[in-house]
Amino acid sequence: MSYENILLNKEDKVSIITINRPESLNALNAQTIREISSALDELNSDASCRVIILTGSGEKSFVAGADIKEFSDFGQEKAEELARNGQNTLFNKIENMTKPVIAAVNGFALGGGLELAMACHIRYASENAKLGLPEVTLGLIPGYGGTQRLPKLVGKGIANEIIFSAKMIPAQRAKEIGLVNEVYPIEELLTKTRELANVIAHNSPMAISKAIQAVNLSDTEKGFETEIKYFGELFDLDDKKEGVSAFLEKRKPNF
Template sequence: MTTIAYEVKNNVAVLTIQSPPANALSSGLLDDLGNRLDEIENDNTAKAVVLNGEGKFFSAGADIKEFTALQSDSDYESLSEKGHQLFERIEHFKIPVIAAIHGAALGGGLELAMACHIRIAGENAKLGLPELTLGIIPGFAGTQRLPGYVGTAKAYEMILTGQPITGKEAKESGLANQVVQDEEVFEKSHELAQSIAGKSRLSVEAVMGLIPYAKSEQFAKGVQEEAKAFAKVFGTEDASEGIQAFIEKRKPNFRDK
């Protein structure tokens, strides 16, 4: 059973994450998302994409329990690189992708949303990278994309504290394009997608190919270094303690090793 529902109507493709209860990003879900992108490209009907989550959240993070099954640094680095490649594909997709964020976009969920071209957030949605509270670090380019939206100072604050911000704060900091009432997130995202879908495909695809040139070449280097650091940190005792504490819903006892 696929974890990503897909439909196209009036030249707008809607991708819905269906992985209850938290829409956690497992390896299987990432594979399904990649397959759906293939379908959109092959179908050639959609001129805009809305990505949203079913239930209470857009996505509350990566599948932490799946991470605990990995055995070595190379496994962790491969997982990080897999996320990087998929999210890089989204960022360079020839069709604009709008993230409709309700409830929460945390950890890998926010990293996915940041790879999208436009973000519409509910005013009370929670957006953040809480990995350090688990003794690990963002692994899907969160350390590289977030500063580009909110600036380095705010990125340090958000990542080092692990504290999420609201949709309203995300708009004020540049992380969200628009903030709307929570119950209107999908509707407003779809309206924006319809506006884009009314444009010429040729002109839209030209713009989609040009804007990425504005990104510094340092980004690619930073992503590589993040994958290495993700693997290194994930192999520590503190990471094991942090993840176990998360699973057991208790405060971790970090020993700095």
């Protein structure tokens, strides 16, 4: 499939989706959301793809936010539809992918951009990255999961500070509070992200898929029971048999 606002690059077991709207600092509009969603569907059904990296073009911006021009004249009904469709089409889809999605945050990640990064399973950032949720300066609140995912990552107090103040958080501070996993110089960001992706790509894809689902339920009553269920299910699958055999034979597994 061809795309206008994103680039899709498949490299062995790792695929990279690059949001490519540099003229608008990679802002999310409806078409870009649909294209990322379609690319994720394509990669989720591609057995050769084990890990997905999501990043922005250039060195200034991951995603500078949503394209405000698209919804500036919306009323309540259309605004609720916008938020619901966006969450179902893209943000929740990322969180519930069967393959890990790593955000390589290469600059501004504001509003919908930070929400996009938070929907990913892992976040690496460049030293020049700035992260924040500025919606209250527009008389709004985050609508793509920001009020729900941020407290889970950094705690309610810090999440409230970030949301209420609308201030931008520098990359190093984002690491300190657990909003991003690691921070690297901009020229090393994608290399370091690929290194992590390659490590993950050589582990059991079935086990990782089950782990994603279990971790996503870690703050619910179903969490422990889901872990037990998936732990048991994996014992009957080929990946477990290969992994245990490789361990006993002192070789690397071939998943």
